[in-house]
Amino acid sequence: MKLPMFIVDAFTARPFRGNPAAVCLLDRVTLRSQSFLMCPDTLGLWFPCTVSDGCGTYQGASAELSTLPVATQANSSRFGLRWFTPVSEVPLCGHATLASAAVLFHKIGNTNSTLTFVTLSGELKARRADDGIVLDFPLYPTFPQDVHEVEDLIKAAIGDTLVQDVQYSPDTQKLLVRLSDSYNRSFLETLRVNTETLPQIENTVKVKGLILTLKGEPGGQTPAYDFYSRYFAPWVGLAEDPVTGSAHTVLSSYWSEQLGKKEMRDFWPRPLSPHTSLPAPRGSNGWDLPGAVQEVAEDAREGKRYTAVVCGCPAFQCSRRGGRLDVSLRPDGRVDLKGGVAVVLEGTLMA
Template identity: 45%
Template sequence: MLLITAEGDTKNLTVNLLNLVIPLSMEIPVFTVDAFTNVPFKGNPAAVCLIENELDDELYQSISAEMNLSETAFITRQTSMDFSSGARFGLRWFSPKTEVPLCGHATLASAAVLFYIKNNVNPVVVFETVSGELYVRQNGDSIIMDFPLNNPKPQDQNEVKELLRAAVGDLPIQDVCYSETTKKLMVRLADTCDRSELMSLKPKAEALLRHETTGKIRSLIVTLKGAQNAETGHDFYSRVFAPWVGVPEDPVTGSAHSVLAGYWSEKLGKKKMLAYQCSSRGGELRLEIRDDGRLDISGQAQIILQGTLKF
């Protein structure tokens, strides 16, 4: 029993300790990182949390909803002693609505925190994820991620014609492909289209959700061949819409390029490509398909915010 006496009051108040709820506080370092850009407020922002031990999935999801970015990454120490000297870490990604199986920009952001903030001493760090081991290394002012190559297969347009109309309207379509591994539908606009038409697309999330309810598709990629004579030399452009996971448009998407790289490599006859994702923020990715069938995705990152989650 606990005896509490109010000041100026002769009456004692007795409280049963068993009825007291004492909250346990938690503090988690958190960072916001703009990925696939060399300037702040461009590219794709991701939240990165450093976790000493695994949390409940419900808590991961609550934190991600609070961050309200396309993805929040959670790095766990696993068997590493700390974030500065360890070479192997756990990594999970959550959108505001659900866990995602693969996320490029949040992986790039996670590596940036380890390399630039924690000054990790290793030239290569390994992330253990549901998509396998992802090796990440520094290369000058860029970070290179070793990703799986998810080549898409042709998709019958008639099976998704209403979804296509909701996404691109009356613009002519050259190819439609689907990656079963990533659940991404890729739509290539005809070469008669230009970048301005791609950038002008404004598909409504409600319409996309209405025309795809099977759970087969988690995001929709719209892509266009690059202007080969352009000064930028971009091999192809893209935009990515993912309302099925709570992201109306993903600004710059590394996992989408694990699908796009294989497709465009075959069409262009190139293993090294420069890609640009044409969201309002915009971002650039360097891609190289290696001889072992894996994909190197290279980009830069800017850490713009660091703090502590307290709850």
């Protein structure tokens, strides 16, 4: 069986940054988890399987998916989607959903503005944006965690690093550890985290992912971020995940409450081209502009042209590859996660 496959770097606009996912498009296939688990293990990548118009019934290790012909991938707005790590299937994955939407929008030429994915986490939507793709995802609350119950786990992972807060998300089985505000981004980026023994220390199935997070810093020559993070999930075969959408369904809830904001905006000036129109300013705090990137014709104070980067709750995941997410809490209790993509490879999987 020959299947089209694409490798996409998600939550970045640059190749070989962000988080890579191998996207496989299926048609009229009975997907067996055990056989497809061999592929991500071989590639060392996440492996989302997107099925045309898949209204699948998920039962144990297999899914029977009733699909439309491959030609409909260009105009169907509804797809089945499953995600596989090198060792297991997972119920939610942000970067691989972003990658799947990118393949359908940009490589298959899907004509819809919004796609719906039927998944183990319910229906997820992805919509086009001028400078990326926006995912409509669940928003999961966190609750205070008794430090003594997870003390050994935290100690094994980060040693004597100072911890400011510990929270737990029962919906996602993720443990959120906020490091002391005395640390900066550079500290988090270079922190050596030991994940090898974590599955043995925490083997109750309560925790399946460890989030380390840090309050953001004011911007200088680089853009400001509201918070930073790193994510580790050795329980599902990922020592460290480069950029994790599912972790941000938890981080968004936590930091929104901590910072007292549901929508945060920053302004990062860049030089502009001379052919940009001037949007109308709103209010005394600056430009009230929708979207993540808008262009402003001229700064009257200095007579210079700039790009205004305006976004809700910008976040950065500080892995070696690194990636940015723009986060906006929705009125319906969900969260929008916006990111860029770069398709780096396309070919055929000889399954």
